[in-house]
Amino acid sequence: MITVGDVMNMRAFDSIWLATPCDGAAAREVTGVGTLDHEPFTGGYEVFTQGEFVFTTLGFAGVHPDLAEEALLALIDCGVAAVAVKPVVLKELPPTVVQASAARGVPVFFYEGRYMERVIADLMNLLDDDAAEWERNHLIDLILAPSDEHAVRSTFFTIAGVTGATIQCLAIRPVTDDGASLRALQKVVEGVLADYGERWDDVERTFVCRYREMLLGFVSFKRPPLKAIAISDADLAKCIATAGPLVCGISQEVSLGEGDLAVRQAMAALRTAEREDAGIVRWTTLRFDAFRAAARSDRLYARAADLLRSLLFDYDAEHDADLGATAEAFAAAYGEVSRTAEALFQHPNTVRYRLKKIKEVLSVQDATDRELAALLALAYLT
Template sequence: MITVGDVMNMRAFDRIWLAAPCEGAASREVVGVGTLDHEPFTGSYDLFERGEFIFTTLGFAAMHPDLAEEALLALIERDVAAVAVKPVALKALPEKVVAASAERGVPVFFYEGRYMERVIADLMNALDDDAAEWERNHLIDLMLAPSDEQAVRSTFFTIAGVTGATIQCLAIQAVTEDDASLRALQKVVEGVLAAYGDRWSDVERTFVCRYRAMILGFVSFKRPPLKAIAISDADLAKCIATAGPLVCGISQEVSLGEGDLALRQAMAALRTAHVEGGIVRWTTLRFDAFRAAARTDRLYARSADLMRSLLFDYDAEHDSDLGVTAQAFAAACGEVSRTAEALFQHPNTVRYRLKKIKEVLAVQDLTDRELAALLQLVYLA
């Protein structure tokens, strides 16, 4: 999404400033661009659309200042994203325009800079890039939804132009959370992965794009991996580390038709990387890999939620602590003494609660060890 703030930061401007206070100006969405070179012949401003960023010199109002006020009020009424005025004919806003701008939240700017055509061209390029990014995001969202392998292959080709036998995905975020850092990091990652592809003859293609608040990298290989963990796996991690400060999750190398799984693996590894720092490979995850799988499987998640809800509801009705006890017992791998230490309770108190947990879950026939195994599944996600 392109915002008014993004437009204000464009290099085509020498200077741009609010002509009058307008709360929330920078966050308004920009969906198009327009110009006002002359007063509409019909006196109607209906040709201007909501969300457009309008540029004007208001030159037609040089001899008739009232026309400037009329034009600006009409544009504000149309709920355009913003109006940028080159202060040639108009040096200050009329009071009615100031009031309307504040009331409707439509900012009016004065600007100095290059030819208006250059400013508009830069903004149109930004809008085109944003539209292309939105389309890629949409395709990736579709790919993360359940689909067959042929559909995944087709979607990957549309997104990244890859046709290889296998694919490996990277999910990357900059250390600082701002759009400028992410875009700069994207350029570096593109170069790093291109160099990686040049070094490995089995690489069919590399591709990098932005997806929401992260960067996604794709490495397509011409041949299937010879082992469960490809030889290139560790080298890819070393390679991406040269891109500079970042957090990154790297997937396992999988068949192209399972590329959606590689995406999920990379994103799950990225979550772990935010905790541990640096670069995390899916192939080195153990418990976190199963936790990620549990979180993304709706049937598993619903089953675990049912068990937790039974304990939560009982605790709410009886002012008890079966839920926290069950979770601690699972974390302690079924050891009563460790559970008691974690909860600062007597072991007999824990044993009593375990008996009550079995009753609530209707699994009275289970041994404590079997109950621990069940609860470890329940609290895995």
């Protein structure tokens, strides 16, 4: 989605500023572009639609000053995304326009910059690029849905033009969370991955696109790696670090038909990097988090784990007990009663009593404490 804020960040402007305060101006969605070069004396303002970012010099106001006010009020009434006025004739907004802008939430800007045609061309390119990204997002969503390896290969070719034997994915977010930073980082990452491809003969193609609020980078290789962890794996992490401040998750190198797994791995590694403030995290270095991510993505596993946790939750609610917290702490302590007691600030005998009650609630009375710890570790993995 392109917003008014994205348009304000275009390089075609030397400067652009709000002519009047308007809450939420930068967040308004832009779906098209329009111009008002000549005042439509026939009252044809209905040609302007919601979502359009309208540019005008209001040149006709030099001959008919009253028409500038009429035109701006009409555009605001149409509910356009925003109006940008080059202050050639009009230097200050009439009070009625200021009031209408605030009331309808339609921002009016003054701007200085290149010829209007260049500004409009840049915005149209931005909208076209956004439309292409929307289509790629849709295709990536299809990849993440259940499908066979042939379909995954075909979709990856449509998205990125890759035809190699294997693929590696990077999920990246900028440190600054805004659309302009994401687009700027995309250009840098594209260059960094292109350089990486030049250094490794086995690289077939590199590609970067925006997906939701992150970047997805893809590196396609001509032949499979010799080992479970490719020798290029660590070098890819070092390479992407040169792109500047970012948070990144890097997948394992997998067959192209399993490219959906690469995307999931990269996203899971990114979540770990964000949670641990780790900068760059490789899936191949994850251990427990890898299994947690796998468990979360499996509906049957998630439902089985939720059943056990719900049994304890329901018991706690009915008896004002703390079996759920004890079970989770016991799993985190790998079955050690003393560590569990320390974590809960309880006496070890209190923990032992609760463990006995947990076995009763879960109908595993014959299980040893070690077996119970293993079961609870699975239940609280997600």
